[in-house]
Amino acid sequence: MRSSRGFTLIELMVVVIIIAALAGMVLPRVLPMSEEAKSNISLGDIANITVALKLYKLHNDKYPTSDEGLNALLTAPSSARNWHGPYLERKALDPWKRDYEYRYPGSHNPSSFDIWSHGPDEARSDDDVTNWE
Numbered sequence: 503m504r505s506s507r508g509f510t511l512i513e514l515m516v517v518v519i520i521i522a523a524l525a526g527m528v529l530p531r532v533l534p535m536s537e538e539a540k541s542n543i544s545l546g547d548i549a550n551i552t553v554a555l556k557l558y559k560l561h562n563d564k565y566p567t568s569d570e571g572l573n574a575l576l577t578a579p580s581s582a583r584n585w586h587g588p589y590l591e592r593k594a595l596d597p598w599k600r601d602y603e604y605r606y607p608g609s610h611n612p613s614s615f616d617i618w619s620h621g622p623d624e625a626r627s628d629d630d631v632t633n634w635e
Contacts, residue, residue, distance in 0.1 A: 537622055540597035544619045544631040547594060551575075551602060551617055552633060554589035561586050565606045565615050572604050596631070598622055610634035 509517075554575050559565050561584045566574035570581065572594050578585035594602045596619035608616035611634055621629035 541621065541629070541631050543597045544621075547596065547602065548617050548619075548631065548633050551590070551594055551604075555615060555617075558582075558585075558587070558589050566604075568605050572602060598624075600624065608634070 551572065555565055558575060562582050563584075566572070566579060567581065570579045572590075573579075574582065575587060575589040576593060578587065596602055598619070598621070600619070603618050603620070604615060606615040608614055610616050610632070616632070616634060618630055618632040620626060621631055623629060
């Protein structure tokens with residue numbers, strides 16, 4: 503009689519149950535961290551866009567209008583007098599794959615501009631990521 507070495511069905515089920523239990527304990531702690539990480543990435547993106555907008559203003563003596571938006575950093579708008587772009591490598595999307603919002607002059611920063619992302623919920627709320635406090 504040959505003895506075969508392998509796992510029984512019960513041993514496999516025990517391993518699956520252990521993995522599921524570990525996942526049940528770890529995932530609730532890890533998932534909120536991913537949203538916090540996305541918010542931090544968004545803050546970094548806003549800082550990069552701010553640098554690009556300031557460089558645009560340095561060359562053109564003004565910020566792009568709200569109508570031109572952040573696209574003015576990628577392709578020259580008709581109002582740009584001395585465009586030396588593109589000022590960004592690619593279209594600015596937040597970590598939730600949506601466009602960043604831009605307003606000039608800003609409501610929160612009247613002497614410059616407002617940039618924000620609505621965060622994970624796509625609505626104006628406390629989880630928005632902005633360039634104002």
